[in-house]
Amino acid sequence: MKAFLENRRERIYDWMAREGIALVMFEDTEGRRDSAVRWLTGHPSDALLFLAVSRQAVLVPWDINMARVYGDADIIVPYGEFDRKPANALRLAGEYLKIPFGARVELPLNTSYTAFLKYIEEIPDYDLLCRNEGVHETVQDMRAIKDAEEIRLYRIVSAFTNEIIDLLEEQIRGEKLKTETDVALFIEAESRKRDCEGMGFETIAAGPARSFGIHAFPSYTGGAFAVRGLSVLDFGLKYQGYTTDVSLTFVRPPLSKSQEKLIGLIEKAYKLALAMIDGGDGVRDIALAVDALFGKSKRSMPHALGHGIGLEPHEAPFLRNRSDTSLRLQPGMIFTLEPGLYDPLHGGCRLENDILITDTGKEVLTGARIIRL
Amino acid sequence: MKAFLENRRERIYDWMAREGIALVMFEDTEGRRDSAVRWLTGHPSDALLFLAVSRQAVLVPWDINMARVYGDADIIVPYGEFDRKPANALRLAGEYLKIPFGARVELPLNTSYTAFLKYIEEIPDYDLLCRNEGVHETVQDMRAIKDAEEIRLYRIVSAFTNEIIDLLEEQIRGEKLKTETDVALFIEAESRKRDCEGMGFETIAAGPARSFGIHAFPSYTGGAFAVRGLSVLDFGLKYQGYTTDVSLTFVRPPLSKSQEKLIGLIEKAYKLALAMIDGGDGVRDIALAVDALFGKSKRSMPHALGHGIGLEPHEAPFLRNRSDTSLRLQPGMIFTLEPGLYDPLHGGCRLENDILITDTGKEVLTGARIIRL
Structure with a gap:
């Protein structure tokens, strides 16, 4: 036993x-x-x-x-x-x-x-x-509060995720991975090399023509990835049952002003939310502050600001703006922070990392980022 | 509209x-x-x-x-x-x-x-x-009764599935695909080339060490596939929502007598069930006849004989031996037939194809088979 x-x-x-x-x-x-x-x-x-x-x-x-x-x-x-x-x-x-x-x-x-x-x-x-x-x-x-064994597993699977993020940046800059399918299958192959059980959910790799979808459909195709505009990549590695969940946006210039503005808003929202976590704010207040930031630019986010991860890709705690949310973050919680905006003409932008609340503050476990090519 | x-x-x-x-x-x-x-x-x-x-x-x-x-x-x-x-x-x-x-x-x-x-x-x-x-x-x-549009889509996705089965046999005989991951990602890449939405369910590629699992866990790994013994491959392509579902067993000699016997039983059960479909037998009688065949060799099948496919990888009709099953097959039904046996020492063997009932009889849509290397 x-x-x-x-x-x-x-x-x-x-x-x-x-x-x-x-x-x-x-x-x-x-x-x-x-x-x-x-x-x-x-x-x-x-x-x-x-x-x-x-x-x-x-x-x-x-x-x-x-x-x-x-x-x-x-x-x-x-x-x-x-x-x-x-x-x-x-x-x-x-x-x-x-x-x-x-x-x-x-x-x-x-x-x-x-x-x-x-x-x-x-x-x-x-x-x-x-x-x-x-x-x-x-x-x-x-x-919702991970135990020592779970935190141990999250350190391992986060490290694997970060290795793969770095490899992806290298491969995409080197033009070795050209299509959405190339990117998704590269992650899948690298995950199995590391003895992962696979992906925590179907990888979403959406080139600029499809990144306007919150979860692009189909999740990846033979279409071009990381060409001019905004490409979104959302994936999670599953190791001994536990999944990470990260989203990167690959940005290939030249961009329209609207695209630059979307990126700027996401970066600002992400920093604001991290700072509010440090400040000990309640989850609903953080979500409302991000909404207000987007609202000033007449944008709105069609999904929650984040969610717990674990044996499920979505589990408690849920970081929402809903009026029935009174959650406060506690040590041992592991959850995503994922501001995202989606425009049918200009494409989507999402930045998502996994955060662990510790006794002394927070730890950003994963290194997803907006990558300018 | x-x-x-x-x-x-x-x-x-x-x-x-x-x-x-x-x-x-x-x-x-x-x-x-x-x-x-x-x-x-x-x-x-x-x-x-x-x-x-x-x-x-x-x-x-x-x-x-x-x-x-x-x-x-x-x-x-x-x-x-x-x-x-x-x-x-x-x-x-x-x-x-x-x-x-x-x-x-x-x-x-x-x-x-x-x-x-x-x-x-x-x-x-x-x-x-x-x-x-x-x-x-x-x-x-x-x-459970597919309409003309659905049957049209099934002809397309079945043809894709059969192309990929042939490619797999060629690649595995040529020793180009060596691990479970090689096999699973080859199918995934070929599916996207054909504008499929991906897989209807997570591909199961289980080499001889793991084929004793009904649905091996993890579904594929970096381990060897199609080496000596029985390797099971279970996959489905999803095209415009509709999934196929086929299982192949790759057999690499030399085999033990028990392994030969497992294969023989599966081939016999598959033929028996097909003949009983032609004979217009009720589903429960077919399932019971397969059970009786296995029972004579002191084996039993730990899952149903088959199930409908469509927008879901498992949907009506369900081909079961349960006492509450009174189903008769009808034109327009598309379902799997999948006799399988699993032995912790000798490995597993499953043969699964997709069958369409027509006005005049049946049509086996897919060409999965037991492949002796």
């Missing part, structure tokens, strides 16, 4: 004991992904996980061979045993773990309305819960 | 009129993906869609610039207008479309239990429905 996985489960067991919850269920299957299963057991995907307040973990993987390599749990039972029906697995896990009749059992938070009604019909013996502020949101909150 | 998109929406409007439904909502956002939005409007992802029985479609995209290029709808309103809250978008779409108080409005089928309770609280003016056998399952059933 790996100590850091056991520690995470122990925190959940403690929470369950305090809350009077006998059993919780996590589901990571197609259409209902939940990387909490990986966070708690190391098993990469496609499994159910049951945690009992008696401090036992039952992992129910689709691929038993894979689980024997990666899965850390007290018992591993193949999903096939349950006809691949989650309610069957829940009922039998409950029997095996001796969960008493009437006990409180928490189902996955993203259980659909129709599925929840079916669970209630099929499993009348437990008090089934599906709720906000239950175990699943508690796990999300825990995951 | 594109006729094939309008035709699809017309079928939904007719269904709504028959069922007495005033408004339906589709949601394609992170964690709640639904390619029905693309099927109905052409907009590739990240949007809400409202269809009113008055035959109007309102598309609410995250990226308005993208929607102006791809989205086919009567009105397009950026999601930002609604503070990115689906309940706000629903309320305002209802007002705009003049949906009367008390009207029946269908929410996405995968709406979570907690989200459904919140919709009911925030939108008391409509009779909100979230149900099986409603519009969303009706759309899934419609999509």
Whole structure:
């Protein structure tokens, strides 16, 4: 058993004991992904996980061979045993773990309305819960503050990301990578050389003709990259589950005045946000200050200022201007800062780096930048 | 407006009129993906869609610039207008479309239990429905039978897939592609040359040391491919949204007797299933016959025999042995047939092709095969 996985489960067991919850269920299957299963057991995907307040973990993987390599749990039972029906697995896990009749059992938070009604019909013996502020949101909150093992992994994957950023600049200046596909596949190949699991999300490489899209579609093509104008590159390396997320803008002159202005605004917004993080401002105030800066130039950003990263490319904390955001940054949080502006005529510009909040301030983990060619 | 998109929406409007439904909502956002939005409007992802029985479609995209290029709808309103809250978008779409108080409005089928309770609280003016056998399952059933435009696209993407299979065989026999990464990135590069959007899912290239995994993890590495033993390659090209899905096994002698036996079983199962499709057998009977064949050799297949493909790499119809499967194949269905067996010591073997059911029989669209080196 790996100590850091056991520690995470122990925190959940403690929470369950305090809350009077006998059993919780996590589901990571197609259409209902939940990387909490990986966070708690190391098993990469496609499994159910049951945690009992008696401090036992039952992992129910689709691929038993894979689980024997990666899965850390007290018992591993193949999903096939349950006809691949989650309610069957829940009922039998409950029997095996001796969960008493009437006990409180928490189902996955993203259980659909129709599925929840079916669970209630099929499993009348437990008090089934599906709720906000239950175990699943508690796990999300825990995951927003990275533990020592996670910070160790982030130092490794950030270093790989920075090596690749430097190689990309060199290769693009040397005109070795000419198309969007060249750039994306170069990153992919370099990532696998470093034993990464691959990309944390599909790389976006958008030449000047397509950089107006927040997430260009298709994400890369055979079209030219880093020719005259603004080209945006957004990628993340995934190492032992954890992904970085960086965006660079490659700038090839001559530029229009509007293009120069877009770049200037992004650089200003990025510096402003970093300074406000140092100043200890609340997240919403930072997002509103960036909005105000863009607003003065009659521009607006069509996405959030940033988001947490981890086993998911988007997870808590979310750096938003929404009125329901009251988040303050805390030591252990790792998140992106990514001001971006998009113009159908002049193209897009985005600068995105990954930030770790430490006990004494902040650390910018990645070295993405606006690169003038 | 594109006729094939309008035709699809017309079928939904007719269904709504028959069922007495005033408004339906589709949601394609992170964690709640639904390619029905693309099927109905052409907009590739990240949007809400409202269809009113008055035959109007309102598309609410995250990226308005993208929607102006791809989205086919009567009105397009950026999601930002609604503070990115689906309940706000629903309320305002209802007002705009003049949906009367008390009207029946269908929410996405995968709406979570907690989200459904919140919709009911925030939108008391409509009779909100979230149900099986409603519009969303009706759309899934419609999509299981491909229309003429979809079959046209499948002929194109299948031809590309077959070109790449031939190139792969040539390159691997010529020892030009040596690692799993070489193979995966070769496919990716060839796909983009053909104007594909990329891969329909992450390519799995598993050399003999890793082919025991149903879906090897990581999906490819710097390790050797197509060396002695059984190597499995599973990939799909995505063209205008539609993905193929094929698996090849590369066999490098000398083999153990167990490895030869695995290959023989897979070839037999594949032929048996094809013959039973020709014979008009029901899907469950075909799956059970394959199970029985494997069972005689004390083997069992840890996944379904096949699944529909389309805008999703897994969609209806599902070819399963489960007792709740009563499916019969119908003209227009496109699905995979993929017998596979996995042994932690000897490796895995899978053969997967894409089949179209026609008015007169079946057509095997793709040419994946077991390749003996």
